[in-house]
Amino acid sequence: MDQARSTISKIFNGEPRSYTRFNLTQNMEGDNSQVEMKLSSDMDEEVGGNGVGEHLNHTAPNGPYVARRPGRTPKNICFMAATTLLIFIIGYLIGYLVHGKKPFPSPCPTSQTDIGDNEIIHETGAAPLMDWDDVKALLANKLAPSNFEAAFSEFASNDHKAGSFGDEALANKVMRRFKEYGMLSWNDEHFVKIQEGPPAPGFNQVSFKGKEERPSGFLSYSATGKQTGAVLYAYYGQTSDFRLLKNKNLNMTGRVILVRAGKISFAEKVANAASMNAAAVLIYPDPDDYPIGLDTELYGHVHLGSGDPYTPGFPSFNHTQFPPLQSSGLPEILAQTITGRTAENILSQLGGEPVPSEWGGVSKLGDENDVITVEVNNIMTQKNINNVFGVIKGYVDPDRYVVIGAQRDAWGPGFAKSTVGTSILVELARCISEMVKEDGFKPRRSIVFASWSGGEYGNIGATEWLEGYLSSLHMKAFSYINLDGVVAGQNGFKASASPMMYSLIESTLKEVKVPNYPAVTLYEQNAKASWETNVMEPMQVDNPAYPFLTFAGVPSASFRLSSTSDYLYYGTMLDTRKNLDSITSSQTPQMTVAAAQFAGHMALRLVHDHLLRLNVQKYENIIRAKVLDINRKVKTVQRMRPDSLPQALTVQWLITASGSYNRASRNLKTEIENSDLEDIEMCRIINDRIMRVEKSLLSPYVSPTSKPFRHILIGSGSHTLTGLLEHLEDLRVSNPTADANLFREQFALATWTIQGCANALAGDIWALDNEV
Known part of the structure; x- marks a missing residue:
């Protein structure tokens, strides 16, 4: 055996190797390429010292010359290879006879997982995919x-x-x-401001035609104080309900609006009433909607937003030193819940015009003589929440x-x-x-x-x-x-x-x-x-x-x-x-x-799964539908009110941005179909592109302190595509609050938000669609 070792040593160490291997960096397809190079003088003679051979040879131009040793003929090489093979076979047989059938120990027992009698998976860094x-x-x-x-x-x-x-x-x-x-x-841990109902012996109060009620339910973040005004019934307090009342030329300034619970949030009901210059809002569970007892009290909040309304856009940590702020979603009018029984007493005594036929259930809307007083004495407290x-x-x-x-x-x-x-x-x-x-x-x-x-x-x-x-x-x-x-x-x-x-x-x-x-x-x-x-x-x-x-x-x-x-x-x-x-x-x-x-x-x-189960193509139809609505509305306003919206305004830019998103989402689908999902880095890159979509639909042009729900498709505010449509409607009916220049600015920013989302989905900078 010593003689065999000596022979092997002479063969592999006695003279320079004629082949070497090295790894190149990743090619454009993302694979690691193994390149095998011949460094013998035969290769040198083939390339004749030109640039290709010099580039492949990692020897410096002025480096030492390694001469070819004599005797490296094909015949000698074949002889040495045969000798090596013979020695290897002899050594294997000797080892087998010495060790018998003793199994070889696993060199890396912790890197293998048995999944069957004969099959073994060698983990390579990725988690084994369970069915x-x-x-x-x-x-x-x-x-x-x-x-x-x-x-x-x-x-x-x-x-x-x-x-x-x-x-x-x-x-x-x-x-x-x-x-x-x-x-x-x-x-x-957060330190937040919460408005609670008045502690005993305090109370909130509703007084109507000599009868006083002290409800125990309350609406957090209501304005506080005392207001007196005539009752006006407004169904569920939706925008469409107030529009119907407005079309009847009813005066809503200073009125106490009485609405049913349901359909929309308490905060939206109060915000809609406030936009009509109402003084207060009373909300009750109508027995037709809530057959849970006429004396059931309701609890809720009226902040048209989310989070601590006194730290809008930033966290309510105890150590923060921000100036005093409050959310734009806090109401400036009183809001209070009342029971179904209290509401029945009020509704039964209302005068005024009959309710719209589609509302049903209630006979009269209320007139200027139906005066009610609302008093809200909620208190603000600071709470430590975890x-x-x-x-x-x-x-x-x-x-x-x-x-x-x-x-x-x-x-x-x-x-x-x-x-x-x-x-x-x-x-x-x-x-x-x-x-x-x-x-x-x-x-x-x-x-x-x-x-x-x-x-x-x-x-x-x-x-x-x-x-x-x-x-x-x-x-x-x-x-x-x-x-x-x-x-x-x-x-x-x-x-x-x-x-x-x-x-x-x-x-x-x-x-x-x-x-x-x-x-x-x-x-x-x-x-x-x-x-x-x-x-x-x-x-x-x-x-x-x-x-x-x-x-x-x-x-x-x-x-x-x-x-x-x-x-x-x-x-x-x-x-x-x-x-x-x-x-x-x-x-x-x-x-x-x-x-x-x-x-x-x-x-x-x-x-x-390797890839996130989030479907970016679902937004294609949603964006396209909104764009078509805006296009139709713009043409309608330009035809009916040419003085309010210039003819030069075109929706082509928005249409092109929508097309950019469609192409980016479909290109991603094609890339996924042609990708190796076992490649961890490839999956991560694709998943990151998917994750950018929702975040890129948040308008970067509005402040989260004033408009926290920045999503242009699902959020709320003038920056959204729904907001653009509402603004176009205001232009169509010559609403005094409509502003053509402001609309054009909002239109441009919404367009670029969609194009920015398409760019984020496209991935690398060289893959961007810059048609806009």
Whole structure:
């Protein structure tokens, strides 16, 4: 054997090697190329010292010359190769006889995963992809009604208003659970201003024709003081309702507007009344809409915004030293809720004109003699609220994460509003943690579980977190899933979401079974002729997912298992387990399992697949439809009011920007079809381009302090495409507030926002479409 070693040494070390290998940098297709080069004098003779050979040879031009050793003939080379092969065979046989059939130890036991009797996967840095059906089965096996019964008992509370001892106790329970599951957990503390009802012996008061009422319900962030004015009934207080009253030439200045609860948020009702110069607003639950008792009190808020209204656009940390500010969404008029019984007394005594026939139910609108006095004595307090977080880290892109969140506080018991969502949040954290620790599931990206406080006052906890860490969340958080109010019935399903998440919602509906009917999916139960028409709803300003989508540009979704009628107990002291059971036929735990499966499937799909399940092409039709509406409206205004909008104004620029987005989204689809999804870096680049879309639809030309909902398609304000259409309508009817020059500025900025979104989606600077 010594002689064999000597011979091998002479062959491989005794003279220079004739071949060498080296790696080039990545070529244009993204592969690492292996180039094999011949450095013998034969190659030197072929290239004759020209540039090609000098370039390939990594020897300096003035470097030492290495002479070819004599005897390197083809015959000698073949002899040496045969000798080497013979020696190798002899050595192998000797080794086999010495060691017998003793198995060789694995050189890297920690880098291999057995998946069968004979097959072994060698990990290369990417998480091994568990089959999606196995992932779904693991989650389903860990979710059970009995688990949720225990969670309901743990997280139910009759007193957990934001910043209270009950709220803090629940926060500690959630934190303790996250730590038990081995999750990295932390809390985020904010000092916020909250307006509460007057403490005893104080009260709010409504006086009408000698009868006084002191409601215990209230509307946070109302103006305070005392106002007297004539009552005017305005149905639901929608813009269309006030337009109808205006067309009747009714004077609304200084009036006390009486409206039903429902259709739109309390804040929108008050803002609409304020735009008509009303003095106050009274909101009541009409028995036709809310058959829950004539004496039921309503609670809510009237901030037309999100977060702490006294720190608009920035976080309410205790150490911040910003000048005194307040949100533009705070009302300057009084707002108060009253019971159905109080409203009946007022409506029965109104005079004036008859109500429009389409409103029904009420006979008279009210006249100048129907005088009422409203007194609001709410008090402002500062509260310390805590958001609680836990994270399951991903194995490939841990710095990219989906956020699952649930409101923890409530006006009263808040069972459907907060207890169910908090229970699902904690149970999903347990299940997925176990899947990672015990079952071999390795998510590619991270999952952040968030328990918010201050939800009842306008999603304060969630919004303050967004404001505090917006720069950190940029290009990190790729989706938000809301768990508030997800169980509100048993026979239907409704959802609100970013259009980018529609495809994910559709596929999830086809996977989750209807409780108690394992052969039927939620899709089969609810799709009917068109699943989008039957399931999807526009996302409203008071939706907890709204600030994530329209302020932070994070694709977001809310959903609920529903019934034929809405759950009526939100914002009351009647939101209890008993009343929810009456809606679900005592199947609340089973419904909660289905809701948890739906949220879990969406989150797991987002962290399981190579590419994010977010459909950028969904925005193509939405943008195109808005552009066509604007084009038609511009032509109408130019024809009817040529003095208000110059003929030179063209919509071609906007049409071209829409086309740029369409081309960018389709080009991305083609690139995905032609890409190697096992290439980690390639997937990351594509996912980053997908994540830019929602954020790029936030107008960069408006301030978040004055217009926080900056999304030009789903947000609110004059910067949105809907705002442009409303401005065109004002120009058409010669509304004094219309301004042609302002419209042209808003039009140009909205156009460039769409073009900027197309550029962000296109990716590299050399791939941009610069036709605009």
